[in-house]
Amino acid sequence: MAEEKKLLKVTIDNITVEVEPGTTILMAARKIGGDIVPPTMCYYSKLQNTGGYCRTCLVRVAAGSTADPRPMPKLVASCRTAVMDGMIVENITNPAVLEARKGVVEFLLLNHPLDCPVCDQAGECDLQDLSYEHGAEATRYEFKRRTFERIDIGPYIQLHMTRCILCYRCVHTANQVAGNREHGVLDRGDHAQIATYIQKSLESPMIGNVIDVCPVGALTDRTFRFKNRVWFTKPVDAHRDCPHCKGKVRLWMRGDDVLRVTARKDQFGEVEEWICNECRFEKKQVSDWVIEGPTRLDRHSVINAGHYEKIEKPQEFLTEVMHGHAARILLDIHAVSDVNMVDLNVINGPATNATFNGNPKAVGTNVTDVKEGKGRNVAGTDSTNPNTP
Amino acid sequence: MGRKLLLENAHIENIRLYDVYRQNGGYAAVEKAFKMAPADIVEEVKKSGLRGRGGAGFPTGMKWSFLAKPEGVPRYLVCNADESEPGTFKDRYLMEFIPHLLIEGLIVSSFALGSNRTYIYIRGEYAWIVDILEQAIAEAKAAGFLGKNILNTGFDCEIYVQRGAGAYICGEETALLESLEGKRGNPRIKPPFPAVKGLYGCPTVVNNVETLAAIVPIMNIGGEEYAKIGVGRSTGTKLISACGNINKPGIYEIDMTISVEEFIYSDEYCGGIPNGKRLKACIPGGSSVPILPANLLLKTAKGEPRMMTYESLADGGFPTGSMMGSGGFIVMDEDQCVVRHTMSLARFYRHESCGQCSPCREGTGWMEKILTNIENGRGKMSDIDLLWDIQSKIEGNTICPLGDAAAWPVAAAIRHFRDEFEWHVTNPDEALQRNFGLAHYADPIEVAATP
Ligand SMILES: Cc1cc2nc3c(=O)[nH]c(=O)nc-3n(C[C@H](O)[C@H](O)[C@H](O)COP(=O)(O)O)c2cc1C
Ligand code: SF4
Ligand code: SF4
Ligand code: FES
Numbered sequence: 001m002a003e004e005k006k007l008l009k010v011t012i013d014n015i016t017v018e019v020e021p022g023t024t025i026l027m028a029a030r031k032i033g034g035d036i037v038p039p040t041m042c043y044y045s046k047l048q049n050t051g052g053y054c055r056t057c058l059v060r061v062a063a064g065s066t067a068d069p070r071p072m073p074k075l076v077a078s079c080r081t082a083v084m085d086g087m088i089v090e091n092i093t094n095p096a097v098l099e100a101r102k103g104v105v106e107f108l109l110l111n112h113p114l115d116c117p118v119c120d121q122a123g124e125c126d127l128q129d130l131s132y133e134h135g136a137e138a139t140r141y142e143f144k145r146r147t148f149e150r151i152d153i154g155p156y157i158q159l160h161m162t163r164c165i166l167c168y169r170c171v172h173t174a175n176q177v178a179g180n181r182e183h184g185v186l187d188r189g190d191h192a193q194i195a196t197y198i199q200k201s202l203e204s205p206m207i208g209n210v211i212d213v214c215p216v217g218a219l220t221d222r223t224f225r226f227k228n229r230v231w232f233t234k235p236v237d238a239h240r241d242c243p244h245c246k247g248k249v250r251l252w253m254r255g256d257d258v259l260r261v262t263a264r265k266d267q268f269g270e271v272e273e274w275i276c277n278e279c280r281f282e283k284k285q286v287s288d289w290v291i292e293g294p295t296r297l298d299r300h301s302v303i304n305a306g307h308y309e310k311i312e313k314p315q316e317f318l319t320e321v322m323h324g325h326a327a328r329i330l331l332d333i334h335a336v337s338d339v340n341m342v343d344l345n346v347i348n349g350p351a352t353n354a355t356f357n358g359n360p361k362a363v364g365t366n367v368t369d370v371k372e373g374k375g376r377n378v379a380g381t382d383s384t385n386p387n388t389p
Numbered sequence: 390m391g392r393k394l395l396l397e398n399a400h401i402e403n404i405r406l407y408d409v410y411r412q413n414g415g416y417a418a419v420e421k422a423f424k425m426a427p428a429d430i431v432e433e434v435k436k437s438g439l440r441g442r443g444g445a446g447f448p449t450g451m452k453w454s455f456l457a458k459p460e461g462v463p464r465y466l467v468c469n470a471d472e473s474e475p476g477t478f479k480d481r482y483l484m485e486f487i488p489h490l491l492i493e494g495l496i497v498s499s500f501a502l503g504s505n506r507t508y509i510y511i512r513g514e515y516a517w518i519v520d521i522l523e524q525a526i527a528e529a530k531a532a533g534f535l536g537k538n539i540l541n542t543g544f545d546c547e548i549y550v551q552r553g554a555g556a557y558i559c560g561e562e563t564a565l566l567e568s569l570e571g572k573r574g575n576p577r578i579k580p581p582f583p584a585v586k587g588l589y590g591c592p593t594v595v596n597n598v599e600t601l602a603a604i605v606p607i608m609n610i611g612g613e614e615y616a617k618i619g620v621g622r623s624t625g626t627k628l629i630s631a632c633g634n635i636n637k638p639g640i641y642e643i644d645m646t647i648s649v650e651e652f653i654y655s656d657e658y659c660g661g662i663p664n665g666k667r668l669k670a671c672i673p674g675g676s677s678v679p680i681l682p683a684n685l686l687l688k689t690a691k692g693e694p695r696m697m698t699y700e701s702l703a704d705g706g707f708p709t710g711s712m713m714g715s716g717g718f719i720v721m722d723e724d725q726c727v728v729r730h731t732m733s734l735a736r737f738y739r740h741e742s743c744g745q746c747s748p749c750r751e752g753t754g755w756m757e758k759i760l761t762n763i764e765n766g767r768g769k770m771s772d773i774d775l776l777w778d779i780q781s782k783i784e785g786n787t788i789c790p791l792g793d794a795a796a797w798p799v800a801a802a803i804r805h806f807r808d809e810f811e812w813h814v815t816n817p818d819e820a821l822q823r824n825f826g827l828a829h830y831a832d833p834i835e836v837a838a839t840p
Contacts, residue, residue, distance in 0.1 A: 052578035103782030107751040190754040192744035
């Protein structure tokens with residue numbers, strides 16, 4: 001007779017839930033859902049042995065279990081602590097937890113460049129969300145921040161180490177998904193860095209997944225670099241018959257153009273199924289894909305914010321408020337530029353003034369050019385940044 | 390004269406050699422232990438009350454009894470010889486001058502725990518000691534105390550020496566195991582504890598050099614006899630490495646019955662403070678433990694004399710006490726500057742943090758920068774509170790105790806020497822010129838009524 005597994009009762013912020021033995025506090029909280037789920041920056045449920053590093057998911061265990069109801073002496077990382085029957089956990093109901101979390105956010109931001117305005121991750125960055133929800137308004141850090149040179153590790157991925165929060169997710173991904181780790185953490189302490197050994201490139205056919213797991217903008221897609229802000233692009237679920245992976249992806253579209261391909265992510269921002277480099281970097285035509293339909297996003301609301309169908313300009317009311325002046329739209333995003341009637345979608349790469357000088361295809365070197373040794377980037381500098389020669 | 394158990398024979402010429410060591414009663418403990426059942430040895434160690442000498446002071450017998458013993462899985466004993474705590478240099482002395490004591494202790498312990506492959510993980514900078522240990526191992530093997538079927542008991546044991554690369558963090562037991570496995574020395578997230586899943590995923594015991602050496606006298610005189618030395622739960626003898634402003638820096642074996650005052654001022658031990666200076670402060674147990682001003686060092690907040698025992702040094706908890714730690718006894722006279730000292734400790738911890746968890750990785754660097762500013766006359770009053778806040782957000786929120794070890798010295802320095810920090814802020818020029826802070830901490834001063 002198969003023995004029935006006994007479920008464990010755990011109470012998190014006064015809500016009780018029953019879970020299987022071996023479940024972590026974090027996963028129990030995710031089962032409950034809502035505000036009581038601790039934020040995570042390094043844990044990744046789809047990978048083994050992640051978590052424990054960033055300390056944002058700290059909670060207090062007010063009672064260890066029914067058998068031993070003593071509280072745990074320190075705050076614990078909920079992502080690495082298994083629940084016991086009768087455990088009582090405090091997350092947002094305990095001011096000490098919130099204070100410690102605020103401290104962790106401050107530490108994470110200490111050496112972070114806060115260059116969100118030029119970062120491709122902005123809008124889908126876990127660190128942005130975290131600091132918005134749990135951080136302080138201002139930093140108390142008065143020193144120079146640690147900086148690193150930006151490097152292109154291979155044709156597809158750019159490493160901006162300055163933004164890295166050393167969550168080790170990409171290291172675990174390379175080990176467990178790409179199967180062949182060519183990068184890792186070098187040095188230690190606050191001078192530790194993600195690096196390849198003597199700047200080799202990352203070449204494993206599944207390595208592109210490190211971009212998706214990176215919670216910040218430290219690893220970004222060179223084929224998408226500076227193409228657009230994520231909240232102006234429209235996520236669409238699509239699939240194709242791929243010989244290397246399941247081929248289930250999310251396309252980020254602007255008009256009819258596929259600007260970026262990523263894996264599909266769940267409500268906690270975690271990849272559902274890993275995708276291969278070919279799907280991610282090489283298939284940028286709509287015709288490569290079978291479109292399933294628009295993605296329902298509920299987590300990163302900022303991405304949703306850009307998705308209006310048409311612009312309704314408020315009329316009567318605004319004129320009144322503005323003392324009789326007509327309303328002006330500050331940022332009106334549409335495919336064809338109002339000013340010089342260039343279709344923004346046909347610009348191949350970032351726009352500069354040359355783009356608008358009559359020849360919409362005048363500028364822009366993209367990754368394909370680089371790989372073929374053409375374009376401005378033969379020197380190996382940043383391929384798509386208009387500011388670097 | 391206190392009783393000596395570890396260093397009793399250390400002065401004998403050529404004790405480093407097997408023959409000399411053997412003539413002086415060496416390896417009797419192995420012979421005795423191999424006639425016992427392993428579980429009885431563990432019982433004997435429990436009776437002795439021996440507490441780990443690596444810093445945490447965890448009862449060794451209890452640690453050994455936690456070792457999981459699943460069928461068909463090897464068990465390992467690992468000797469922690471990474472000794473990198475500033476102020477601590479006792480293990481070095483033991484290994485350098487009487488290496489066979491450690492080897493003997495390791496053989497007994499390996500037998501008790503069932504470890505057929507035992508490792509000594511030694512700090513990379515102790516390169517010459519590796520040769521000494523390897524020679525001792527070879528001699529013990531030649532004499533039949535190591536290798537296959539030792540003393541016809543059917544027990545096999547090999548001891549290997551592995552050099553680290555000079556990282557303080559590799560002294561933390563799980564980082565040590567990672568490093569020993571050939572990986573980056575990052576502490577593991579616990580649980581699982583090494584007793585269940587340690588080296589190569591097998592049950593493992595990690596003990597300090599001095600702890601394992603102390604197994605030899607415990608075997609020789611018996612656990613009960615050993616427990617009679619010392620006071621209360623501080624049994625046996627402890628090596629103290631004394632340094633700083635004292636007349637006779639060095640290694641002292643104490644039997645944990647003497648007072649701190651006696652230890653500093655008597656001629657048998659440190660021999661007092663040189664140049665007629667007065668005592669200002671002391672870190673009694675290695676750089677990670679809280680610093681104490683002279684008044685709280687010599688007497689507890691209750692007004693009792695402070696003794697050189699685990700309990701007495703910790704009396705008063707963090708507000709007015711400190712810890713035995715690893716026995717690195719650092720004495721500071723009235724000319725020393727606490728701010729400067731705290732700054733250099735902060736620099737150490739910043740440099741040695743492995744960088745896994747964010748509070749320690751970022752917080753240690755931040756503290757160092759602020760302390761550097763204060764020390765160099767660029768500090769602000771608000772920096773002192775900020776420092777306090779930073780350390781409180783590191784402490785207890787990290788993976789391994791290095792975060793705590795970085796936070797405690799800063800906390801204790803501010804707690805006991807706040808006006809010295811303030812003086813650096815208000816008198817920046819003077820602080821730069823004559824860098825010894827405020828001398829009025831020097832003894833004798835009254836214990837504050839409400840600490
Ligand atoms: C950062 C750090 C450094 C440590 N360094 C050492 C060391 O150098 N030597 C040592 O014996 N224990 C060191 N320890 C303590 C070990 O983790 C462990 O507690 C000890 O080896 C256990 O041995 P014991 O029970 O014999 O004391 C260190 C701990 C930490 C957190
Ligand atoms: S590069 Fe990204 S995924 Fe990798 S450790 Fe840094 S923040 Fe984490
Ligand atoms: S506390 Fe410091 S040394 Fe320990 S794991 Fe965290 S970062 Fe590494
Ligand atoms: S998510 Fe738990 S420590 Fe980072």
